[in-house]
Amino acid sequence: NAGVTQTPKFQVLKTGQSMTLQCAQDMNHEYMSWYRQDPGMGLRLIHYSVGAGITDQGEVPNGYNVSRSTTEDFPLRLLSAAPSQTSVYFCASSPGLNNEQFFGPGTRLTVL
Amino acid sequence: RKEVEQDPGPFNVPEGATVAFNCTYSNSASQSFFWYRQDCRKEPKLLMSVYSSGNEDGRFTAQLNRASQYISLLIRDSKLSDSATYLCVVLGGGADGLTFGKGTHLIIQP
Numbered sequence: 632n633a634g635v636t637q638t639p640k641f642q643v644l645k646t647g648q649s650m651t652l653q654c655a656q657d658m659n660h661e662y663m664s665w666y667r668q669d670p671g672m673g674l675r676l677i678h679y680s681v682g683a684g685i686t687d688q689g690e691v692p693n694g695y696n697v698s699r700s701t702t703e704d705f706p707l708r709l710l711s712a713a714p715s716q717t718s719v720y721f722c723a724s725s726p727g728l729n730n731e732q733f734f735g736p737g738t739r740l741t742v743l
Numbered sequence: 744r745k746e747v748e749q750d751p752g753p754f755n756v757p758e759g760a761t762v763a764f765n766c767t768y769s770n771s772a773s774q775s776f777f778w779y780r781q782d783c784r785k786e787p788k789l790l791m792s793v794y795s796s797g798n799e800d801g802r803f804t805a806q807l808n809r810a811s812q813y814i815s816l817l818i819r820d821s822k823l824s825d826s827a828t829y830l831c832v833v834l835g836g837g838a839d840g841l842t843f844g845k846g847t848h849l850i851i852q853p
Contacts, residue, residue, distance in 0.1 A: 672845065673844060721787070728775075732789070
């Protein structure tokens with residue numbers, strides 16, 4: 632199993648550009664989530680999904696959209712990038728909340 | 744608002760020493776507790792779950808104190824490879840109930 636994969640690993644955007652961060656898992660996990668990690672702030676939940684077709688907002692959802700058309704994929708869309716979205720983004724999956732969360736390697740995003 | 748608090752450190756500890764750090768949580772309805780380890784510029788990985796009766800895995804011991812609302816992590820005979828950031832994770836009520844602490848930075852010195 633590849634586990635949780637994320638692409639790209641690094642990305643530089645200009646303010647106002649849009650892009651999609653990809654996340655995929657091959658463990659047939661129902662629960663998937665997106666976090667951002669900033670210095671001194673810890674991991675903050677952006678959006679999460681408890682299964683295909685179901686998504687919900689986390690702590691910091693503004694400026695981001697998600698969809699869950701399949702169990703495997705959970706892309707994160709930045710609609711109009713802003714410098715405040717410069718961060719490291721982690722995708723995670725698990726069989727359920729009470730189980731180990733498996734994280735992808737992260738995407739380091741810089742918005743100029 | 745659910746909160747999970749950790750001392751950010753850094754904890755500078757000589758190799759072979761024992762080190763312990765705590766994590767406090769504010770939501771008394773929290774159900775599950777975990778310690779994750781994160782190496783520099785890497786993703787977090789589960790270190791151990793924390794059970795009501797405590798949990799030991801080799802040199803690592805995790806304990807839960809529900810009355811005082813904190814969990815602890817004890818590392819015995821510390822190794823250089825233990826240098827990392829340790830994240831406390833608390834599961835409260837609801838599907839979005841996972842809350843991460845900001846982490847405690849541990850540096851093991853030779």
